[in-house]
Structure formats: C-alpha cells, structure tokens
Amino acid sequence: MGAGDDREGAEAVGHEALAYADGLYNLARYLTKNESDAEDLVQETYGRALKSAAQFTPGTNLKAWLFRILRNAFVSHYRRERHNPITGGLDTVTPRLPVPEDIGRRRDSVEIDRLRKAAAEDIQRALMALSEEARTVILLDLEGLSETETADVIGCAVGTVKSRLSRARAALRQTLRDWEP
Amino acid sequence: MDCHDVLLVLLDYQQGRLAPEAHRHVRAHLDGCASCAHEDRLEHELTQALERRLPQYAAPLSLKRRLAAQWPVEPSPSEPPRSSLSQRSSLSQRSSLRRTSWLRSWMPAAAAAVIVLALAPLAWQRVLGPAGASPDAMVTEAVNDHVRLLQSERPFEIESGGIHQVIPWFAGRLDFAPTVRFPGDADFPLRGGAVGYFVDRKAATLVYGRRLHTLSVFVFRADGLPWPHSGLEKLGRLEVLRTAARGFNVLLWRDGELGFALVSDVDPRDLSLLASKLAGPA
Numbered sequence: 001m002g003a004g005d006d007r008e009g010a011e012a013v014g015h016e017a018l019a020y021a022d023g024l025y026n027l028a029r030y031l032t033k034n035e036s037d038a039e040d041l042v043q044e045t046y047g048r049a050l051k052s053a054a055q056f057t058p059g060t061n062l063k064a065w066l067f068r069i070l071r072n073a074f075v076s077h078y079r080r081e082r083h084n085p086i087t088g089g090l091d092t093v094t095p096r097l098p099v100p101e102d103i104g105r106r107r108d109s110v111e112i113d114r115l116r117k118a119a120a121e122d123i124q125r126a127l128m129a130l131s132e133e134a135r136t137v138i139l140l141d142l143e144g145l146s147e148t149e150t151a152d153v154i155g156c157a158v159g160t161v162k163s164r165l166s167r168a169r170a171a172l173r174q175t176l177r178d179w180e181p
Numbered sequence: 182m183d184c185h186d187v188l189l190v191l192l193d194y195q196q197g198r199l200a201p202e203a204h205r206h207v208r209a210h211l212d213g214c215a216s217c218a219h220e221d222r223l224e225h226e227l228t229q230a231l232e233r234r235l236p237q238y239a240a241p242l243s244l245k246r247r248l249a250a251q252w253p254v255e256p257s258p259s260e261p262p263r264s265s266l267s268q269r270s271s272l273s274q275r276s277s278l279r280r281t282s283w284l285r286s287w288m289p290a291a292a293a294a295v296i297v298l299a300l301a302p303l304a305w306q307r308v309l310g311p312a313g314a315s316p317d318a319m320v321t322e323a324v325n326d327h328v329r330l331l332q333s334e335r336p337f338e339i340e341s342g343g344i345h346q347v348i349p350w351f352a353g354r355l356d357f358a359p360t361v362r363f364p365g366d367a368d369f370p371l372r373g374g375a376v377g378y379f380v381d382r383k384a385a386t387l388v389y390g391r392r393l394h395t396l397s398v399f400v401f402r403a404d405g406l407p408w409p410h411s412g413l414e415k416l417g418r419l420e421v422l423r424t425a426a427r428g429f430n431v432l433l434w435r436d437g438e439l440g441f442a443l444v445s446d447v448d449p450r451d452l453s454l455l456a457s458k459l460a461g462p463a
Contacts (some may be wrong), residue, residue, distance in 0.1 A: 017326065018245075022378065025240035039244045063332065115226040120234045127235065142231055144333045146198075165192065173227055 017049060020066050026138050027067065031074050031132060044077070045070040064149040067140065073152050074132075111177045118176050126175040134168035141165055182206045187217050191224055234335035241382045311446055316409040316422060319433055321381050324426045327397040330375075336388060337373030347374045351385050359385035359400040360439060363458040369396070379442065380406065389455060396455055398443035403440035409433075417457050423449065432456050 024045055027037035048069045056065060056113075118126075127135055133154070140150045147165070151158045187210045193199050194207045211218045330336045339350040346362035351359055354376045365371030369389045377386045377399065384401035413420040421434040430452050432443040443456055 026238045029238040091373040112226050115230050120236050139244045144335050
C-alpha cells in the first residue's frame, strides 16, 4: 500500500471520524470504568483506525467501523469477565409471558414507579452491574446503532444481538425494580 | 400474532423498525392485551430512563488535543524500556505505565499512517485549537455537531412537547440557562432538544424543522470563544456571521452572554428567518 492510498483513506475518514470521539469515549468509559483507561482506549481506537484508513470504503458505515475497532481494542487489552451469568452465552430469548392481569398491574405499577424515580446514579450503577457484553449492547443501542450494525461491532449474529439486548434490558429492569430507594 | 410473538418484537416496534403491516399487528395486539400493553409501558419507561438520565461522558478536550499533538512523536531512543500490558495484573496497578504502553501499542499504526498524521491533527486543531483559534473553527464545530445530529437515529433527548417542555428539561443539565423564546410555529416546528457540546463547553441543542429539512440551533456560553469582529451582517438587532461549509449554511451570533450557532441545508433566507424568530422582537 502506498502513501497515496494512505492519504486518500485518511481524507475519506479524517473529518467525519472526529465527530464520533464523544460517542466512542462514552462507550470506553462504561467499558473500562475509569477515565484514564477510557482515554487510552480511544487513542488506541484512532490509532488503529488510521492504520486501516485506506481499507475503509467511503460511504459505508464509519461509525460502526470505529465502534468495532474500539470494541476489538478493548477485548484485546482489557476484557476480563467472560462468564457473567447475565449473558453467559445464552443466545436465545425466553419471552416474558404475561401474568394474570391483576397481579401484573400491581407488579408493573411498582416497576414503573421505580423506573420513573430511578436517579442517574442508580441507572448507572445498574448498568455497570451488567456484564461487559450486556453493557455494550445496551450502549450501542442507545448510541443509535441498528441491530445489524451492533452485530457487526461485536461480531455475532443479528439474532444474538436481539437476544442479548432483550436479556440485558430485562436484567436492568430487575435491578432497578429491586432497588430500595 | 400472540403474546409470545409480540414480546419478541416489542423493542423493534417501539423503535419503529417493523414493517408497516407488522407494526399494525403489534399495535392491534397491544390494544387488546393488557398484559402486553403493560410490558410495552415498562420497556418504554426503561428506554426513557436510559436515554434521559444515564450519564453521558464527552471526550475530554485534553484527549482530543492529545490525539492531534502526540501522534507524530516517536519515542526517544534513550527512553527506558516499558513493561508490557500483559505483565500487569490489574488496571489499578497500571496507572504510571498505562499511557506509555498504550502509546507504544498504537505507535506503529501512527507511523504507518504518517500522511494521515499530517491531515487529521490539522482537522482537530481547526476545531479545537486553543490559541489562534478562529471563527472558522467554530463554524467547523457547528457543522460537525449538525452532521452528527443528522446521522443519529435518536437525535433528541427530549421530544418536543412545546418550548415549555423542552426548555425546562435543560434545567440541571447545563451550567447556564438557554434563553430561547421561539416556541416553533407551522413554518419552523420545534422537534426536540438534547444536551451536547460546542468546542469545550456544554450546549443546548434545539432542533427545528422546515418542511423535510432539519435546522440545528446550538446555544452555549459565549465567553472565551474566538468570535469574529469583522464581516458581520446586520440581522434585526443581531450581528451575525453568515457563512457556508461542507454544503451547509451557518449563522453564528452572540446575544448577551450566550452564543448561538444555527446550521442547516435550507435556503439562507430561511436560516435568517429562523434566526430572527429566535432573537425575538427588536
């Protein structure tokens, strides 16, 4: 690959890539759990992205590409937890079946009340209690990535993303519901 | 469609990812099934909690500057060797060595992309440059923020229920009061708002519509920014910088202690009209 290819790749990526620094840093903060490691992870991400800039196809999804690089960099250097029961490799969804209406209403009114009253730190604590994979799918969903894009970022099937997201949200809801204000 | 089917696609339904026919089927089921309707409400509440209250962390300015300033630096040959990441047992033990080891890990990438380094840092500096920053940097920042908003599938943290819902929503989320009195109208409906960043500070982002176009208004503290002193255009009681970048029309102006950046691909006359409405009566 020549310098000309590098230049063209960089020009294609350069300006737009900068716009995603905040989103990348936000995910990095929630993955690494501290400021310094998050900054290092974002630096690593841009370093890797620039190295591969010539391989990026202009017009394709730069945002998802950058998030995939960050995720891979994180896995390379930081990932420790692999057997958290919240994901635990279970990639199928058991839908929450309806419960009898009167019981359901009482339960749901409590849960809705808890969700509405949950403070920022409660939500953050509940999110941080999830496994890294569960946290990632929640945050990528919040970042606006589609399930297909998220599947590309974390390297799994779209159905797996759907099941992980559903399980992660169910775990979040349970944590917040059981929270004692 | 039964409860099982509906619960499987409930998030897709809420996020508008279903085909119209499937969307109608889910809607019909929810209308007739109290239990699934409760589940729908709970998932909606969780989404609201995450989107509106989960803390969001913006990349520190120092990080953005470091990306620009440090990339081309090669380690000195006399620099002592560092430990590798694999030799450390925990994140907490790495603090003194962390940055240099990471620097080493991506240094080959930087070296391989030396041409890139000549380009991207300049872009960062244009946006962020502390000293010598120019109004151009503010224009670039405004356009970048607008593009980011356009690319987001969920650009709003607060959907518009009117200016009296949107503006109070910012209370406690900003270190200033975003004084915007224009509630939107039939020509420029207020679509929603969000908290963002403009250069190095928090900003209130308000989004108005103009037919199918999106107009972003960023409101932020005006102090310490490289405001232009020449080339300004009189617009009612305002003095605005009118320019264009990357196909977008941009207006920048100060109004008291607040700064405003208005960006869109609409006709410049429409941009002026909205700016006048935002400024209020003379």
